[in-house]
Amino acid sequence: MIQTTLDIETIRKDFPILNREVNGKPLVYLDNAATSQTPQQVIDVIVDYYQNYNANIHRGVHSLSQEATDAYEAARIKIKKHYNIAKTHEVILTSGTTHSINLVANGFTSFVKEGDEILVSAMEHHSNIVPWQMLCERTGGVLKVIPMNQKGELVMEEFHALLSDKTKLVFCNHVSNALGTVNPIEEIIDASHKVSAAVLIDGAQAAPHIKADMQALDVDFYTVSAHKVCGPTGVGMLYGKEEWLNKLPPYQGGGEMIAEVTFEKTTYADLPHKFEAGTPNICGGIAFGAALDYMNSIGFEAIAQYEEELLQYATEQLLAIDGLKIYGTAKNKTSVISFNIDGIHPYDIGTILDKLGIAVRTGHHCAQPIMDFYKIPGTVRASFSFYNTKEEVDVLVEGVKRAKNMLL
Structure with a gap:
């Protein structure tokens, strides 16, 4: 397993928005492919x-x-x-x-x-x-x-x-x-x-x-x-x-x-x-x-190493959920996981995750030809940044399990 050299807890303190709550739950922001968050320095x-x-x-x-x-x-x-x-x-x-x-x-x-x-x-x-x-x-x-x-x-x-x-x-x-x-x-x-x-x-x-x-x-x-x-x-x-x-x-x-x-x-x-x-x-x-x-100042090599660690961990944890399929399994990829669960529309999963304070993207991600290729309406996309944690991945996984139990 890859081991990070980043001080994640110190880095997270640079991002004020990570301290807020959504729907009474601590924010877990996993929509970084749509936009990253902004540090206090900026x-x-x-x-x-x-x-x-x-x-x-x-x-x-x-x-x-x-x-x-x-x-x-x-x-x-x-x-x-x-x-x-x-x-x-x-x-x-x-x-x-x-x-x-x-x-x-x-x-x-x-x-x-x-x-x-x-x-x-x-x-x-x-x-x-x-x-x-x-x-x-x-x-x-x-x-x-x-x-x-x-x-x-x-x-x-x-x-x-x-x-x-x-x-x-x-x-x-x-x-x-x-x-x-x-x-x-x-x-x-x-x-x-x-x-x-x-x-x-x-x-x-x-x-x-x-x-x-x-x-x-x-x-x-x-x-x-x-x-x-x-x-x-x-x-x-x-x-x-x-x-x-x-x-x-x-x-x-x-x-x-x-x-x-x-x-x-x-x-x-x-x-x-x-x-x-x-x-x-x-x-x-x-x-x-x-x-x-x-x-x-964080360092792109350290960022890449840590995000690869998050990607591996999240991939393993999500694939343990029955019926979950990941789209995009290229050998060389960044910390993005697009997935669906058999029999559930991605929008419904995203809506429940939001109620739990988890921000993900659902839909075709402005890449509709990809969804047409896979013959799906869209996916749930969780995208990770260097300020995310394995604990947040765990929250996501539990949230997906809860959504599955509610919707099936």
């Missing part, structure tokens, strides 16, 4: 911004504006360093992963023509499916799907067979939000580049578990949302190689993204501001940097 940064230097950035000569600008750009540098990005202007701050993907999809309208092929994996979140469908509708491109098997792993032989000189773009999540599968993105990126296809990796679900290295991956685009890594909602990051970001047209027009405006013609600002129209989520960007500082 909350303090948010409060400090609004209390002490709330101002717009890049535009003012006054002191508050300069302070806010410096803090915002310092966060961009933190993101650059965390993901080992070559150049600071390759970091585009967005409202989150969905915004980032749509920015790229909109830009590629200029490069995809009728008959060009786009590959997407069968286990994508809707935000990494719908924008590409819309792109194909605009351009006449053809969307093809990399299939998955019953374990929740991509069928890589089929992926390689789909690749051709018609392939222009390949999209895949680094980690499946519904199953926890860690996809072989290194192989996907390398093979795609051999046919001159660009690659976008959705890193939203990988971000709290894996410290991705952009230069080692050699990926063209990579997306992240801050709220998955103990940061605030409404802010995220798009990494793009400089050559691609220079090719793509602006996604939105407005202030900040311009160099010069006349009624006859507008010229655009240099990177990264070309893609950052309007007043951004300034506080969110600063807090994003603080959240990465916090996560790095």
